[in-house]
Amino acid sequence: MAKVLIIGAGGVAGVTAHKCAFLAESFAEIVLASRTLAKCRAIARSIKERCGRDIEVRQVDADRVEETVALIEEVRPDLLVNLALPYQDLALMEACLATGVDYLDTANYEPPDVAKFEYKWQWAYRERFEKAGLMALLGSGFDPGVTNVFCAWAQKHHFDEIHQLDIIDCNAGDHGQHFATNFNPEINIREITQRGRYWEHGEWVETDPLSWSMNYDFPEGIGAKKCYLMYHEELESLVLHLKGLKRARFWMTFGEQYLTHLRVLENVGMTRIDPVDFNGQQIVPIQFLKKVLPEPASLGPLTKGRTCIGCLLKGVKDGRAKTIFVYNICSHEESYREVGSQAISYTTGVPAMIGAKLMLEKKWRKAGVWHMEQFDPDPFMDELNRHGLPWTVLQLP
Numbered sequence: 218m219a220k221v222l223i224i225g226a227g228g229v230a231g232v233t234a235h236k237c238a239f240l241a242e243s244f245a246e247i248v249l250a251s252r253t254l255a256k257c258r259a260i261a262r263s264i265k266e267r268c269g270r271d272i273e274v275r276q277v278d279a280d281r282v283e284e285t286v287a288l289i290e291e292v293r294p295d296l297l298v299n300l301a302l303p304y305q306d307l308a309l310m311e312a313c314l315a316t317g318v319d320y321l322d323t324a325n326y327e328p329p330d331v332a333k334f335e336y337k338w339q340w341a342y343r344e345r346f347e348k349a350g351l352m353a354l355l356g357s358g359f360d361p362g363v364t365n366v367f368c369a370w371a372q373k374h375h376f377d378e379i380h381q382l383d384i385i386d387c388n389a390g391d392h393g394q395h396f397a398t399n400f401n402p403e404i405n406i407r408e409i410t411q412r413g414r415y416w417e418h419g420e421w422v423e424t425d426p427l428s429w430s431m432n433y434d435f436p437e438g439i440g441a442k443k444c445y446l447m448y449h450e451e452l453e454s455l456v457l458h459l460k461g462l463k464r465a466r467f468w469m470t471f472g473e474q475y476l477t478h479l480r481v482l483e484n485v486g487m488t489r490i491d492p493v494d495f496n497g498q499q500i501v502p503i504q505f506l507k508k509v510l511p512e513p514a515s516l517g518p519l520t521k522g523r524t525c526i527g528c529l530l531k532g533v534k535d536g537r538a539k540t541i542f543v544y545n546i547c548s549h550e551e552s553y554r555e556v557g558s559q560a561i562s563y564t565t566g567v568p569a570m571i572g573a574k575l576m577l578e579k580k581w582r583k584a585g586v587w588h589m590e591q592f593d594p595d596p597f598m599d600e601l602n603r604h605g606l607p608w609t610v611l612q613l614p
């Protein structure tokens with residue numbers, strides 16, 4: 218009888234908590250703990266209304282290892298699912314090691330004072346998790362997450378060698394707001410305003426932020442969209458694990474309105490992550506900006522349209538060149554109907570539930586710190602089809 222402790226009560230945690238609650242046979246008990254108890258209670262109420270199940274709620278400051286340790290000792294979960302922010306990753310991994318509990322997250326650790334997306338801090342935990350016989354699964358969202366699984370599945374079933382990888386993330390939805398981010402604004406803006414980076418012939422190549430773009434014609438009526446090259450964290454592990462890889466890039470679509478607002482906010486200093494003195498108080502501009510922007514969770518009822526996130530893979534099979542695009546399309550409106558969230562939270566929260574399910578069922582289980590592509594992709598691909606994120610593979614000329 219598996220018990221899961223979910224940390225965080227934002228857009229993504231809301232989806233994961235609902236999806237776990239719908240699967241009583243896999244998640245017998247659910248505890249949802251976050252900094253703001255009222256947000257946990259609101260999710261618990263929605264779950265009760267939608268499926269009649271009760272979940273437990275708790276308050277915790279996940280930056281304080283001793284608080285999480287006390288919570289884990291009280292609750293005794295089989296797995297901790299970290300859906301708070303990347304800043305909490307290391308503190309939560311420490312708490313798991315102190316109490317002997319497995320760990321899962323959806324985003325790599327970032328130091329609050331420098332926007333750096335690197336796995337080195339979490340990779341440093343490998344030996345301690347291995348020695349303790351514990352497992353940490355990193356990046357079980359969509360990207361990272363499903364994109365890593367798509368690559369592992371393509372490597373297993375479609376290619377002898379993958380030479381080129383382009384991960385393409387398209388949000389063709391619209392929330393009707395002047396400017397809003399679909400997940401935590403601070404994390405989102407830090408990610409988008411950093412320098413671009415891609416991997417070619419064994420080396421990282423840097424580009425100015427959002428300075429490279431391409432048009433990609435998305436399937437199923439979504440059509441052509443402009444996509445911008447960015448650095449994204451899953452590239453760091455994928456370049457180590459895909460055989461024969463020569464180039465790996467990540468692209469994301471942005472509308473003109475979004476980019477114009479972002480440019481202005483950057484130009485006036487509102488995206489700065491260093492503290493400034495304001496009337497004798499130290500304020501970090503991007504944190505203040507987060508406070509005045511719409512909460513991602515509030516965009517659920519407003520967002521219309523679909524997302525399409527996929528991997529364009531080129532390589533060879535049996536001596537012949539081959540190109541495939543493996544992708545999922547997710548509707549904002551259908552996500553909202555099912556769990557009360559827009560598709561960005563949905564496409565992250567569902568894979569977090571699936572990763573947790575596979576770990577609890579021991580289908581994905583080994584001691585140490587692991588990435589998604591290091592496991593057999595087949596059970597994960599099956600679960601995506603069953604739990605709301607069906608995928609399609611196109612053979613391209």
Ligand code: NDP
Nearest residue numbers: 225226227228229252253279301324358359360361400401
């Ligand atoms: P939100 O900002 O909506 O939610 C974050 C939650 O974490 C909030 O409930 C917040 O509490 C809580 N939290 C923050 N600090 C603490 C703390 N010290 N202790 C306890 N709780 C805390 O973010 P999202 O739900 O949009 O994103 C959640 C995670 O998912 C992020 O790490 C994000 O990077 C990741 N993500 C991953 C994606 C993927 O595809 N892999 C895609 C999208 C997101 P409070 O309400 O008090 O602020």
